[in-house]
Amino acid sequence: MxxxxxxxxxxxxxxxxxxxxxxxxxxxxxxxxxxxxxxxxxxxxxxxxxxxxxxxxxxxxxxxxxxxxxxxxxxxxxxxxxxxxxxxxxxxxxxxxxxxxxxxxxxxxxxxxxxxxxxxxxxxxxxxxxxxxxxxxxxxxxxFKKADLGIPEYKAVSKKxxxxxxxxxxxxxxxxxxxxxxxYDIRPGNSPEECTNGCPGNDNPEACRQFCDCIYNQGKPLNVCLDAYEKAPKAR
Known part of the structure; x- marks a missing residue:
């Protein structure tokens, strides 16, 4: 079959x-x-x-x-x-x-x-x-032709x-x-507060805060803010 x-x-x-x-x-x-x-x-x-x-x-x-x-x-x-x-x-x-x-x-x-x-x-x-x-x-x-699909009529019989x-x-x-x-490792959230609230658990908290500022305060496009976030040096 x-x-x-x-x-x-x-x-x-x-x-x-x-x-x-x-x-x-x-x-x-x-x-x-x-x-x-x-x-x-x-x-x-x-x-x-x-x-x-x-x-x-x-x-x-x-x-x-x-x-x-x-x-x-x-x-x-x-x-x-x-x-x-x-x-x-x-x-x-x-x-x-x-x-x-x-x-x-x-x-x-x-x-x-x-x-x-x-x-x-x-x-x-x-x-x-x-x-x-x-x-x-x-x-x-x-x-497709009906015959090509080979689907016959069905009957409602099962209650399993x-x-x-x-x-x-x-x-x-x-x-x-x-x-x-x-x-995603970072999202803009649905508000500035929701965005920044996720920063403490981020791998790069400072870059995360800069990302949120880029989105909500500077009003830059998402791809620009993501590019800056990805290029930001990680804190040691």
């Missing part, structure tokens, strides 16, 4: 299992709820975040806020995506619309070393699960709790949380 056949059989088993369906519903609602607050704020024309303007991500949202009706357009798109996800009949379209948005946000927050990378990553993973869950419907827009799958989910959540903890 080749790998593709095993994946097909696993997919059929999952589609016929109530616990996988419950998890799909949980992910669908969770992703939708993540879009509603941000979309509503943008449609209302308010600043999206409480991050200070000199924070790298705060600076980005300040610029985005000044784009006028484009800012409103983004918010409307997020609200429409959330509504589509909440309605079972349109959830597939909602999942497809949400994925590029979440992928873009995830790359953005990692690039700017935002403290909220963990929750954003988990939302993207939930969205990815939805894409996989609706593959039996999405496949019709892919350049998928222990291995949910153990993997828990492991992935733990991996995201722990991995983000050690991914």
């Amino acid at each position: 080749n790998l593709f056949t095993r994946l097909v059989l696993f997919y059929l088993e999952a589609k016929g299992n109530k616990w996988f369906r419950y998890f799909a519903t949980f992910c669908r609602i969770g992703v939708a709820l993540a879009f509603i607050p941000s979309g509503f704020v943008k449609v209302s024309g308010e600043r999206f975040t409480a991050l200070p303007s000199n924070n790298p991500l705060g600076h980005y949202f300040d610029a985005l806020h000044l784009t006028g009706y484009y800012y409103t357009f983004i918010g409307a798109g997020q609200l429409i995506t959330a509504a589509l996800l909440l309605i079972p009949r349109t959830a597939v379209l909602g999942a497809l619309m949400a994925f590029p948005i979440m992928l873009n946000i995830t790359v953005l927050v990692y690039a700017l070393r935002f403290e909220g990378t963990r929750i954003v990553t988990l939302i993207l993973l939930a969205n990815t699960y939805l894409i996989c869950w609706y593959f039996d419907r999405i496949r019709y827009i892919l350049p 709790f998928p222990v291995k799958f949910f153990a993997m989910v828990i492991a992935m959540i733990a991996g995201v949380i722990i991995g983000n903890q050690y991914m």
Whole structure:
């Protein structure tokens, strides 16, 4: 039995299992709820975040806020995506619309070393699960023939709790949380105080404080402050 056949059989088993369906519903609602607050704020024309303007991500949202009706357009798109996800009949379209948005946000927050990378990553993973869950419907827009995929109809018959799958989910959540903890040696934090509070445990506390000053007081770009931090001599 080749790998593709095993994946097909696993997919059929999952589609016929109530616990996988419950998890799909949980992910669908969770992703939708993540879009509603941000979309509503943008449609209302308010600043999206409480991050200070000199924070790298705060600076980005300040610029985005000044784009006028484009800012409103983004918010409307997020609200429409959330509504589509909440309605079972349109959830597939909602999942497809949400994925590029979440992928873009995830790359953005990692690039700017935002403290909220963990929750954003988990939302993207939930969205990815939805894409996989609706593959039996999405496949019709892919350049494959139904016969080529070899996916027959499934029946909802299993009530067995998928222990291995949910153990993997828990492991992935733990991996995201722990991995983000050690991914960067320094982050700007969400405020000047949060940035400087991490300096005592840094390998180079003085360079860390200079980094925070560079970000929040001097208002320099993240890459400039990171370059200065990396070139700073370490205290002996």
